[in-house]
Amino acid sequence: MSDVLTRAATAAIRYRTGVPPQLRPPAAPRHFVGRGDELAAVRAGGVTVVSGPGGVGKTALALKWLQDRGSGDQLYVDLAVREPLGDLLRAFGLSDVEVDESVALFRSLTARRQFTLLLDNADSAEQVTPLLPASGTVLVTSRSKLNLPQAQEIHLEPLADDGRLEELLDLSYVELPERQARLYRLCAWQPDTFGVPVAAAIAGEPECDVEDALDDLVEKSLLTEVGDAFRFHELVRAHARTKR
Ligand SMILES: Nc1ncnc2c1ncn2[C@@H]1O[C@H](COP(=O)(O)OP(=O)(O)OP(=O)(O)O)[C@@H](O)[C@H]1O
Ligand SMILES: [Mg+2]
Numbered sequence: 001m002s003d004v005l006t007r008a009a010t011a012a013i014r015y016r017t018g019v020p021p022q023l024r025p026p027a028a029p030r031h032f033v034g035r036g037d038e039l040a041a042v043r044a045g046g047v048t049v050v051s052g053p054g055g056v057g058k059t060a061l062a063l064k065w066l067q068d069r070g071s072g073d074q075l076y077v078d079l080a081v082r083e084p085l086g087d088l089l090r091a092f093g094l095s096d097v098e099v100d101e102s103v104a105l106f107r108s109l110t111a112r113r114q115f116t117l118l119l120d121n122a123d124s125a126e127q128v129t130p131l132l133p134a135s136g137t138v139l140v141t142s143r144s145k146l147n148l149p150q151a152q153e154i155h156l157e158p159l160a161d162d163g164r165l166e167e168l169l170d171l172s173y174v175e176l177p178e179r180q181a182r183l184y185r186l187c188a189w190q191p192d193t194f195g196v197p198v199a200a201a202i203a204g205e206p207e208c209d210v211e212d213a214l215d216d217l218v219e220k221s222l223l224t225e226v227g228d229a230f231r232f233h234e235l236v237r238a239h240a241r242t243k244r
Helices: 003-015 036-041 058-069 084-091 099-111 125-131 164-174 178-187 196-203 207-219 234-241
Strands: 047-051 074-078 116-122 137-142 151-155 224-226 229-231
Touching: 036 058, 036 151, 047 058, 058 074, 058 116, 058 137, 074 084, 084 099, 084 125, 099 125, 116 125, 164 234, 178 196, 178 207, 178 234, 196 207, 207 229
Parallel strands: 047 137, 047 151, 074 116, 116 137
Antiparallel strands: 224 229
């Protein structure tokens, strides 16, 4: 048996004990609204691309679909991070994989199991194609139409009622404990990504408390985690900046 297959088999055994924590999907927004037709249109057992402009709700829709579907084997990969395939393999305990062997290893690993894969923030069809497993369900989100062969495309338009998102964010905001609410307001003035030390300095609080509070904001879909740092979605940042 080739080295690639041996390594894939070893990783598959590890996988049987559960999806690695780094690859578990984040929670869907707590107060998800609408999108009934789009949720119904996502096909189990195929590839669906959810496209639409920034902030329209692609990731929220995909996460909601995963959540409604139940647990099962669900993997979440943010393609905006530097090395998504390398990260995926490392999460399965496969390190030092040569670039030309990584696609084969990933396919062999995923061929053994039906699972649901969410590829978030895709830029192009070329970026996605090597990550499509032989079977299972794949959801891809992208600001562009990707024209992937044999994939269905769902194009999202903004939610009909424009004030609705603000109302939803308000619902989440009023439920925040004080430390989280304060960080939400203060960190929104950071123009870009920020790490725990910056947030702790702004808030004048210990890094460990701030880290927990930021993780909770991510959990509540009010903040996005990007590697070791955090950032606000533009619409959420605008909302946070209205709070005093
Ligand atoms: N249907 C919905 N119900 C409740 N909240 C929603 C809904 N759609 C989007 N949101 C909220 O709106 C914000 C932006 O949505 P989301 O992050 O899904 O946008 P996106 O289309 O993935 O943007 P990007 O292209 O930047 O990745 C998030 O805070 C999300 O939780
Ligand atoms: Mg998104």
